Amino acid sequence: MSEQQLFQYALRLGDDALTLGHRLSEWCSNGPYLEEDIALTNIALDHIGRARMLLAYAAQVEDAGRDEDQLAYLRDCREYRNLLICELPRGDFGDTIARHFLVDAFNVPFFGALARSTDKTLAGIAAKAVKESRYHLRHSSGWLVRLGDGTEESHARVEAGLARVWGYSGELFSMDELETGLAAAGVAVDRETLRERWNQTVDQVLAEAGLERPADDWQIDGGRRGDHTEHLGYLLAELQFMQRAYPGLQW
């Protein structure tokens, strides 16, 4: 395993957390009611906190004089390595819940497995993250059931949200040369092995919510190669504006 590979892996996980956390933070002051507004932004903070730890580690491994802020604020779309599902617009509350449910159901076993990584830093970050993700999953699956099993309107909205995001969920499990190599070295998680547990969680909660599992008729990937949706540019425009307009600004 080279330092460059470890850098790339930490960068990927950091970018996942950063883009997902940023999307969730857009709910701040826009939540459906006060308590839920606070819940969504609290979860956003967990993701952004992970992003900071992971990107700081990536910067340390890279050892090229960059820090976590430079990685977050000074890379353009094609240099971002997050999964596409993390960058999709927040949409309505149904979209947000559908996306987070699919990701949380993945993150619980993922961070559980990463906590056993031979890389001590990644293992430490993951051991912390998995405890938080259990709360996130309780939150998103609770809402999925309330919306799915709620009114005609809430059912239709969350069903549509699920259909929109479903085709991006396959990328959660996609492995490439980098991750396969790192998994063989005991550093990374073999995503393929998590599919069964994810399916179980998803099917169980969908059944409770009275929602149909969407068909696997289309799947898209590309985030790990830097091929993003058109949405990431707008996300970065907001995220990076201050550092682009006033380079080096601190407050």
Add this chain to the structure above:
Amino acid sequence: MVASTEAAAEQARPEDPEAARVWDLLAAVTDPEIPVLTIADLGVLRGVIRDGEQWVVTITPTYSGCPAMNAIEADVRARLDECGIAARVETTYDPPWTTDWLSEAGRAKLKAYGIAPPVEASTSKRSLLGVEPDVTCPQCDSTETRKLSEFGSTACKALYMCQSCQQPFDYFKCL
């Protein structure tokens, strides 16, 4: 659980008298969001060891995104400078923070402050399975309470409501 909590808090305080002196100075630093708790009560202060001419102070965040960490680090720094102690402050994530590290004194202070302390050990079966704990109202000690939101005023707390005294309150979640 009580015994293990005290043991955990005791374990972190160094045996070396000089290190223990630095520890005791820093143990008085309070959490900016729950000012009745010190960082020693919380288990955020993890260790004080000597590294050559310097001390190394280790702290750990409660939650990954805990915004209080920057303030805590700055307060620790300020306290060290004020006492003329040469030290650097390091943040560790391993082992991950758990509510089991809250000291008994910390739990009592939380309750007196109006925040229900965590009910069970983080490793208890109910906690791991996500079964709702029976949370007691810190105001009137009623057990007739219900959860309003998994996430309260900070990431480490959930929002509850007491059915008996009709008051909302924060519950410090098991983690």
